[in-house]
Amino acid sequence: xxxxxxxxxxxxxxxxxYRAEIALWTLSGVVPFIMLALWSQVDASxxxxxxxxxxxxxxxxxxxxxxxVRQFTIAWVVWAFEEDALQGRLSHALLQPLHPLWRYLGAHxxxxxxxxxxxxxxxxxxxxxxxxxxxxxxxxxxxxxxLAIWMAFTINFLLQSAIAILCFWSERANAxxxxxxxxxxxxxxxxAPLEVFPPAVRAAALWTPFPYMIAFPAxxxxxNPPSISGGFAAMALWIALLLPLVALLWKAGxxxxxxxxx
Amino acid sequence: xGRYLLTLRRFWATALAGQLEYQLNVLIDLLAMAGNxxxxxxxxxxxxxxxxxxxxxxxxxxxxxxxxxxxLDGACSSLLRPNLSTIATHVQQGTLDFILLKPIDSQFWLSxxxxxxxxxxxIGSGLGLILWAASKAGASPTPTxxxxxxxxxxxxxxxxxxxxFGLATTSIWFVKTWNATEVxxxxxxxxRYPISAYPLGLRNLLTVxxxxxxxxxxxxxxxxxxxxxxxxxxSLLMATVTLMLCRGFWRxxxxxxxxxxx
Numbered sequence: 001x002x003x004x005x006x007x008x009x010x011x012x013x014x015x016x017x018y019r020a021e022i023a024l025w026t027l028s029g030v031v032p033f034i035m036l037a038l039w040s041q042v043d044a045s046x047x048x049x050x051x052x053x054x055x056x057x058x059x060x061x062x063x064x065x066x067x068x069v070r071q072f073t074i075a076w077v078v079w080a081f082e083e084d085a086l087q088g089r090l091s092h093a094l095l096q097p098l099h100p101l102w103r104y105l106g107a108h109x110x111x112x113x114x115x116x117x118x119x120x121x122x123x124x125x126x127x128x129x130x131x132x133x134x135x136x137x138x139x140x141x142x143x144x145x146x147l148a149i150w151m152a153f154t155i156n157f158l159l160q161s162a163i164a165i166l167c168f169w170s171e172r173a174n175a176x177x178x179x180x181x182x183x184x185x186x187x188x189x190x191x192a193p194l195e196v197f198p199p200a201v202r203a204a205a206l207w208t209p210f211p212y213m214i215a216f217p218a219x220x221x222x223x224n225p226p227s228i229s230g231g232f233a234a235m236a237l238w239i240a241l242l243l244p245l246v247a248l249l250w251k252a253g254x255x256x257x258x259x260x261x262x
Numbered sequence: 263x264g265r266y267l268l269t270l271r272r273f274w275a276t277a278l279a280g281q282l283e284y285q286l287n288v289l290i291d292l293l294a295m296a297g298n299x300x301x302x303x304x305x306x307x308x309x310x311x312x313x314x315x316x317x318x319x320x321x322x323x324x325x326x327x328x329x330x331x332x333x334l335d336g337a338c339s340s341l342l343r344p345n346l347s348t349i350a351t352h353v354q355q356g357t358l359d360f361i362l363l364k365p366i367d368s369q370f371w372l373s374x375x376x377x378x379x380x381x382x383x384x385i386g387s388g389l390g391l392i393l394w395a396a397s398k399a400g401a402s403p404t405p406t407x408x409x410x411x412x413x414x415x416x417x418x419x420x421x422x423x424x425x426x427f428g429l430a431t432t433s434i435w436f437v438k439t440w441n442a443t444e445v446x447x448x449x450x451x452x453x454r455y456p457i458s459a460y461p462l463g464l465r466n467l468l469t470v471x472x473x474x475x476x477x478x479x480x481x482x483x484x485x486x487x488x489x490x491x492x493x494x495x496x497s498l499l500m501a502t503v504t505l506m507l508c509r510g511f512w513r514x515x516x517x518x519x520x521x522x523x524x
Contacts, residue, residue, distance in 0.1 A: 020436075024442055024444070024445055025444070027445045027448075028444045028445045028447070028448040029448070030445075030448050030449060031448055031451055034449075034451060034452045037460050037461055037464050038309070038316070038455055038459050038460065040461065041317065041459055041460060041461055042309055042314055042316070042459075175287060175290045176290070178290070178294055179290060179293055179294055179297065182294065182297035182298055182301055183297070183301075185301060186301035186304060186305060191305050192305060192308050196308050197308070201304070
């Protein structure tokens, strides 16, 4: 517990130094807003509404939620880990009596805390521009959404860790991460709500972890989830699947590891 | 001029020779290209349904926009990203001094030092998509039409380069601007779709402030042979102005450059 507190507070102080940079990262998550602009135009041109099954208000709320979810589920283990591994800093981390992945987890949580005010600012701006979309999720909904966001973050973090650990073998893991990002971008619900997917594609997408990383928490937050228990069950399943995988990969990887320059 | 061309050939020959050491990357680039293209097409297909279209563009002509975007994206990964992302590193490590001392224009050196084959599959598939979609959309190639299209594509490349270089130049003051270009990239994804698909306010913003309209929509119109003389002239004007601004800005920024250790 004490380690966790020290780790978090030191990482938070570190992240505060990079406020400006994190503000820019927050800004680079504008994609949902661009997509919202497009979708609302389709909607306004008529004909679409009934077919899409979403009205303008729901659309706005969905994309705003997607933006929020994305902000708090971003993981960048791959880059941090690759840099540390290539520069040999990983050797020090391995010597310490703390699993290095915890350190990255701490950094991520601290970074999210730093992000919070910027996200709040952007959400405020959004409400100012579109006052009719203002909504307040009920306490239960907010709690469920929060839980879902954390679980989504866990999935993303574990997926990225698995790829990061492949660094032990290839040293070019971020090319793999680039490949993973493609289905993530298109299937997670970041660019279009899952409701508008053709049924076959939607069914296929639901078999991958991606929709649970953005779409499901965003639906919860905007108060329009298809199936709460099903979503949570699927997320738990993915976590249960990824956690042992990461642990196994880590064990195998560390055995392979020979520090740079050693 | 001849000296610059000769230098350019040497630069790129060495860069390519270095890059070809990593043959696995070629496979990954191909996969990434296919995935990205499939995703783009999938998302844009979501907008098309009975009675629905993107800003009055037919399906085939919207594909031309996607094609132009893909070509630009390829040019980014081949030329802009590998070169311009190093400017910040040069400033940070003080190696910019060596470049300024070379008997060749520093902006030229920084902009064209390396080339990466990573974007070639994208450029190829983008051009293929443009040709296929344009012929489907019933564009008939005329000499003047082809010339305008080539001119508009060139001017969109110039605008993109100037925006990116201008942003990278700010690293003289702020050192870390890697994520500022990331914001630019996120905003440029707006160029995947024809500009008329956006609400009016955003459309003006994307034409005047962040000239996304000239990046993809105007070249696509030129390829389809329906660009207005005004838009074409505006695109050329925009290219000239942004290029001059970025050149002037670089000169101006260099006056504030005091090398890393002084």
